[in-house]
Amino acid sequence: MVFVTARTQHRARVAEPRDSNLRFTVGSAQQWTKERQHFSFPSIFIYGHRATGKTYVMHTLLKVLELPHVIVNCIECFTSRLLFEEILSQMNSHCSAMEREFSSHECCDTFNDFVRLYKQATLEQDLQNETVYIVLDKAERLREMEVNLLAGFQRLQELTGCNVTVLFLSEIVWEKFRPNTGCFEPLTLYFPGYNKGELQRILSHDHPAEYSDDFYTSYINILLSIFYTVCRDLKELRHLAALNFPKFCEPVVKGEAKESDTHRLWKNIEPHFKKAMQTVYLREISSSQWEKIQQEDREANQLKGLSAHAHVELPYYSKFLLIAAYLASYNPARTDKRFFLKHHGKIKKTNFLKKHEKTSNHLIGPKPFPLDRLLAILYSIVDSRVAPTANIFSQITSLVTLQLLSMAGHDDQLDGPKYKCTVSLDFIRAVARTVNFDIIKYLYDFL
The missing domain is CATH 1.10.10 (Arc Repressor Mutant, subunit A)
Structure with a gap:
């Protein structure tokens, strides 16, 4: 099976297209996609913390290997009808305009309707001899929908008689999903979080063109030395790096320090990191509003201290x-x-x-x-x-x-x-x- 082999051969965990891990994973997976008519595992449950590369790896593998697939975000499709119709819509995306217009008027309110229309779409797309991959991102939202929905997707290969694999991407473990009845145990794969060195290499790719790699890397090292103990979310760290970098290089822009003057740069960025530490994970305001509040705080600092x-x-x-x-x-x-x-x-x-x-x-x-x-x-x-x-x-x-x-x-x-x-x-x-x-x-x- 393509994803099982790729995961076994190498830890499929990336965050940038230039990462060599992804190229190795794709190369390993290509060896197992030559005979696409073979039936695959009915369902795969992929879990891991936020921003560990689950969605990116699946999307890139399916795209690079040109495998027939459907990717649906369960937050956007928050009802079963929206979920069914989005899957069928992506399945019929290559139909003629007349066929697409006809299929868009068909209602799909129940899982029985979905099974019938899915088999019809498979025949129209001539996908009987290939494995179709249905990726359900943010799969934990399925627990808030109909009780038979999760078990139905797990047994979709059995119910339709088609060669289909459903991949559930989630941030929580399978034990939080398991229903009482009708449960088919999926194959579970775990995406571990990034360590400090991997975060440093990934964040260093975002350096601005006007500054040297060493200068931005030293900034990332300072950032991680402060925030790594309280935050290991790649997206949050990337947001913090972009938000505070103008303040870090401000002495260099004004000509008050050189890129190698680490002590002066640290003294300049330290109060901004301290305030940013209080807002980690709290996106109550936008970045521009946060900067405006910081400026107002600096201007009113004297008055606040006196009162x-x-x-x-x-x-x-x-x-x-x-x-x-x-x-x-x-x-x-x-x-x-x-x-x-x-x-x-x-x-x-x-x-x-x-x-x-x-x-x-x-x-x-x-x-x-x-x-x-x-x-x-x-x-x-x-x-x-x-x-x-x-x-x-x-x-x-x-x-x-x-x-x-x-x-x-x-x-x-x-x-x-x-x-x-x-x-x-x-x-x-x-x-x-x-x-x-x-x-x-x-x-x-x-x-």
């Missing part, structure tokens, strides 16, 4: 507690000596941090910190020493109640409770202005 503290009025020492908590959440613990100890000497940034701590902490998110580190930072940033009284501890509890801090561990831990600061940078900058504290000077990411 942020108006929503929550805090006591004087609670503000310093919140500032200390923010510094503890976003600064590596190894940097406390640099920022809060007098006469610490000159310490180079690249020497006192471990390799994995060089990533932007604001992009990763807040990290938990122990209570004693919070109090140590608090004593360093206030003008006069603050005694660790019950009043200070109650203010910490109040900050947790206001959800400005969150507990990262249990109270009964032997090493004491741990917290995380949950406020944004704009919020903490506004709070710091009210006590004349320059928080940017104490943040490692802004050195």
Whole structure:
């Protein structure tokens, strides 16, 4: 069988026409299509996550090998009648105009009508000696139609007596499909997802002509280093790459940096990646609207920062507690000596941090910190020493109640409770202005 052999010989999984995997798959399949009059497997169930090449591989194989086929999207054909008529319409696409006009007036409301009209179309097209492939894309929608529809398509070869194979393409497993009665177990094939290296090679094909391959590849590597842990959808990653690339190369266009200046390019794109991280998979607005909102946010950033503290009025020492908590959440613990100890000497940034701590902490998110580190930072940033009284501890509890801090561990831990600061940078900058504290000077990411 053509698709079984192709899948066994090589993993049929591509996303670009230039991919050598597809050429190999087509070459393997051609060896098994010389005797097309042989009956094929009645139904094949092909499943895998979104954007793993299922539809593209099937469409390309059928087209390149010139096999008689019908491809129907079950989202577009959302009723059984639309589904039947679309299949028959594609079957009759090569008929004469008179025959096509005649067949278009015939109703096909039931599966019995479909079986009768399908046999008629097979005879008219002289397809008795060839396998006809019916591809039902987004096949999970069949579960929302008539209960006998799935079992009927599985047994279409038996009911019509014709050489036909029905291919179901779905994002969910067969166990979610299996009906209670009349079930014919299909041949199941799985399309695994792309790994990081394959995504990098596929996305690198989209590079603009005005930039070098190495420049765009370095951009894709940065993109995947941020988003690969939360998103492995090829379509979503391709959308993110196209959306943020103009911002990445903006310093190059303005002449402020060269293509090899990776550090400057990273600093420019980092805030845009941070905002894009919040909208992964959420297509609530178009790309142009998202860019417009970004521009408005940048213009109003100053005003937003000044008004942020108006929503929550805090006591004087609670503000310093919140500032200390923010510094503890976003600064590596190894940097406390640099920022809060007098006469610490000159310490180079690249020497006192471990390799994995060089990533932007604001992009990763807040990290938990122990209570004693919070109090140590608090004593360093206030003008006069603050005694660790019950009043200070109650203010910490109040900050947790206001959800400005969150507990990262249990109270009964032997090493004491741990917290995380949950406020944004704009919020903490506004709070710091009210006590004349320059928080940017104490943040490692802004050195």
